[in-house]
Amino acid sequence: MPKPIKILLAEDEPSLGQIIKESLETRNFEVLLCEDGEKAYKTYKSENPLLLVLDIMMPKKDGFTLAEEIRKEDQDIPIIFLTAKSLTEDVVKGFNLGGNDYLKKPFSMEELIVRINALLKRNKNENNTEPIQLGKFIFDLKKQTLQINTHIENLTHREANLLHYLAKNKNQVLERSFILKKLWGDDDFFNARSMDVFITKLRKKLKKDPAIQIINVRGYGYKLIY
Incomplete structure (x- = not known):
């Protein structure tokens, strides 16, 4: 079996966070679960994940702020926002801050997994090191x-x-x-x-x-x- 793909998940709802973590881990992902934005940023710096799944409404540091800080350091890492918000301006703001995808709650795990795999494949192609x-x-x-x-x-x-x-x-x-x-x-x-x-x-x-x-x-x- 190939080495698990490391993903950072920032989600302050303990039950939802655990469900997502366990579901992804059955698909050969290693999930770093963080319950607030500050912990998520520290984990991103220390663990070098390949993709971020960020809830927007989080304590200490929200998902938008977190994404904005990370984009100043890394323009390439894929970011998926999770949110209960449905306003168009929130969606636009997410993409303007460097988000690659946006998933509204409630969502199916299959849909999240499909979107994760699509972003990882696209990122791999864009960062191809062939001559x-x-x-x-x-x-x-x-x-x-x-x-x-x-x-x-x-x-x-x-x-x-x-x-x-x-x-x-x-x-x-x-x-x-x-x-x-x-x-x-x-x-x-x-x-x-x-x-x-x-x-x-x-x-x-x-x-x-x-x-x-x-x-x-x-x-x-x-x-x-x-």
Whole structure:
């Protein structure tokens, strides 16, 4: 049997939380059940789950606030909101804060499981680390290489990951604070200067294809275009 998929469930109704936990655990999920938003945030930081199921109305920290804080650190982890609310503005707010799906109570466990599996599959596809065509280059994140014709350029771990995020968001601005927190752990001044150095290094390694550019969007971030 494959290793259980780790999910964080934040639900303050003990009976409902236990039902969801037990149902998911029969489907090869490892469920980290938290009864309030503060505990859920600490668990997210320490346990690195692959998906979050968040009730909106929770003590100490509600699901919207929790999702907003997590999205500042992680743009990729799938988030499903659970709520008894049915107002359109609440649904819109949930998606605007970075939610990927929204399930209204009461719901069937089968529906929740289908939605979880769909989001995990989509996230896996979006975070595929297979070699990709980058202009005239072949970029291999696993091997940390850039190849053009027979020439292979080796990348450092941080260069490879920085290029991965730029390529994943090609033709879109990649926010400085997001990438700094993701790769450097903090968006302070010294890390920002370090990132600028890595951008310069990547530009030099990509110059064999003049069609590829990393553009500085002043005060916001960088954009890879080709």
